[in-house]
Amino acid sequence: MRFILKDNMKRERKKMSNMEQAIDANLRRAYEDVANQDVPDRFTELLNQLREAEKHKAENQND
Amino acid sequence: MIDPRDEIVEHLGAMRAFAMSLTRNSALADDMVQDALVKAWTKIESYQPGTNMRAWLFTILRNTYYSHHRKARREVADVDGEMSASLAQKPDHDGRLQMRDFNKAFDQLNAEQREALVLVGAGGFSYEEAAQTCGVAVGTIKSRVNRARRQLAVLMQLDDDEVMEATDIVTSGIVGKQKSVA
Numbered sequence: 001m002r003f004i005l006k007d008n009m010k011r012e013r014k015k016m017s018n019m020e021q022a023i024d025a026n027l028r029r030a031y032e033d034v035a036n037q038d039v040p041d042r043f044t045e046l047l048n049q050l051r052e053a054e055k056h057k058a059e060n061q062n063d
Numbered sequence: 064m065i066d067p068r069d070e071i072v073e074h075l076g077a078m079r080a081f082a083m084s085l086t087r088n089s090a091l092a093d094d095m096v097q098d099a100l101v102k103a104w105t106k107i108e109s110y111q112p113g114t115n116m117r118a119w120l121f122t123i124l125r126n127t128y129y130s131h132h133r134k135a136r137r138e139v140a141d142v143d144g145e146m147s148a149s150l151a152q153k154p155d156h157d158g159r160l161q162m163r164d165f166n167k168a169f170d171q172l173n174a175e176q177r178e179a180l181v182l183v184g185a186g187g188f189s190y191e192e193a194a195q196t197c198g199v200a201v202g203t204i205k206s207r208v209n210r211a212r213r214q215l216a217v218l219m220q221l222d223d224d225e226v227m228e229a230t231d232i233v234t235s236g237i238v239g240k241q242k243s244v245a
Contacts, residue, residue: 026169030165043096047072
């Protein structure tokens with residue numbers, strides 16, 4: 001009996017760690033699918049615009 | 064002189080992924096990233112050079128999201144979001160759990176659990192970094208991650224046999240034939 005119980009516990013634990021691995025694999029996959037996508041131009045353009053705007057501001061202040 | 068803002072561009076992909084895990088909607092996620100970028104740009108003096116810029120950007124991003132979320136509380140979240148749909152259509156050749164099932168379960172977590180789980184489980188953040196990013200104690204992050212994992216496990220164990228089968232394939236590293244899912 002004791003052995004069966006132990007076996008069950010072992011199996012439960014294995015199931016949980018399998019589950020955890022599966023969860024993390026899926027998490028990483030969902031995350032990386034987006035993280036590795038080409039960044040839409042709107043963001044690089046936005047950063048350029050912000051930089052330009054600041055340059056103009058600085059130039060005007062110098063005048 | 065080095066402008067730390069030159070580094071922001073390197074974190075755009077990660078920002079979009081984190082925003083996606085918060086909003087579960089790709090259009091909204093990109094709007095949040097856009098707002099966060101403007102804030103980050105104009106508040107750069109609050110960033111301490113040499114510290115973790117990604118964590119700093121994520122903090123701004125989540126603040127942007129939560130203040131937007133408070134305003135839009137009445138709006139119903141796009142639970143079966145565009146993103147989940149597009150991921151679900153991808154054929155799964157590698158024996159991992161079907162993304163659609165995972166996404167469905169993930170959608171049922173609250174935003175606090177999702178962000179904790181994503182930062183630690185996918186974003187490579189330490190518990191300490193995640194705690195700092197979310198403005199809570201390390202213990203809080205740990206318990207959110209644990210609860211989120213348990214809840215996902217429960218949600219996904221509904222299909223227990225299938226899960227065992229899929230994870231056993233992962234564990235043994237056998238990549239091969241898989242039941243095709245329409």
